Amino acid sequence: MIDINVSLDLMEFVETQILPRYANFDQAHRLNHVNHVIKQSLALARKIGADINMAYVTAAYHDLGLEGPRAIHHLTSGKILISDTRLKKWFSAEQMKIMKEAVEDHRASASHAPRSIYGKIVAEADRELEPDTVFRRTILYGRDHYPEMSMEQQWDRFTEHLDNKYSNTGYIKLWIPGSENEKNLKVIRDYINNRTALRALFDKIFNELNGNEAEQ
Structure with missing residues (x-):
């Protein structure tokens, strides 16, 4: 056992x-x-x-x-x-x-x-596909690594990354069928396919992060 x-x-x-x-x-x-x-x-x-x-x-x-x-x-x-x-x-x-x-x-x-199954387990766990987490981490990464970029440039980087990784033609793969990741990936793809909703979410998170920094 x-x-x-x-x-x-x-x-x-x-x-x-x-x-x-x-x-x-x-x-x-x-x-x-x-x-x-x-x-x-x-x-x-x-x-x-x-x-x-x-x-x-x-x-x-x-x-x-x-x-x-x-x-x-x-x-x-x-x-x-x-x-x-x-x-x-x-x-x-x-x-x-x-x-x-x-x-x-x-x-x-x-x-x-x-x-091996251990590779599938850690790959699936690493996906961390809760939508808000994915969007927030993508913005944080851009701000950490490209602080010289304007907000519009960060938006372009943000959408390019999401398209390349999470879209219907993106490179991300899931290895354990029926996981919560499958449901979350669908939500992410729905946002990617609706640029108006995605931009509104980006602005909200980006401005929230700026506000948090200003308070510190």
Whole structure:
């Protein structure tokens, strides 16, 4: 029978040694993001009957590669995981290899399906397709990385990213049928296909973020 709870000593290690590393990433990939991915991964692992500890570690390490170039962060994250000899306390060499590959396969733009159920779990959990979260994170990323852009330029970047990733012809793929992500992706696509509604939502979030900064 699969244990549905993460080992306490493993959790203590991850929470004290791994998760704090997310504090220095951009606002869209900090602790709230990795904690969301962990929570969703554990829920999916319990539902499917996968190893809960493997799902937990895969989620915890999935974006550590953002310490280097973003374009290859999934590969770097895999290297960080497989090189962390401290994990040998809990996992075999074969389990380490599976988790490394799962981390490598999590990226939404990956050209191939994840090689294991753990890759599918973390990829699905990482999608974080709650519509408001997707729109807010996209705006935050643009403001963090391109602060010199005007509001209109941010809008253009925002719509280009949504079209490329989330539209009917976008590169995002879902790997677990019947998930909440399917419903949320439909809502996002409805907004993408209604530019008037999308612009109104963009203006609301953008101005709200500006207001929050002005108050600080």
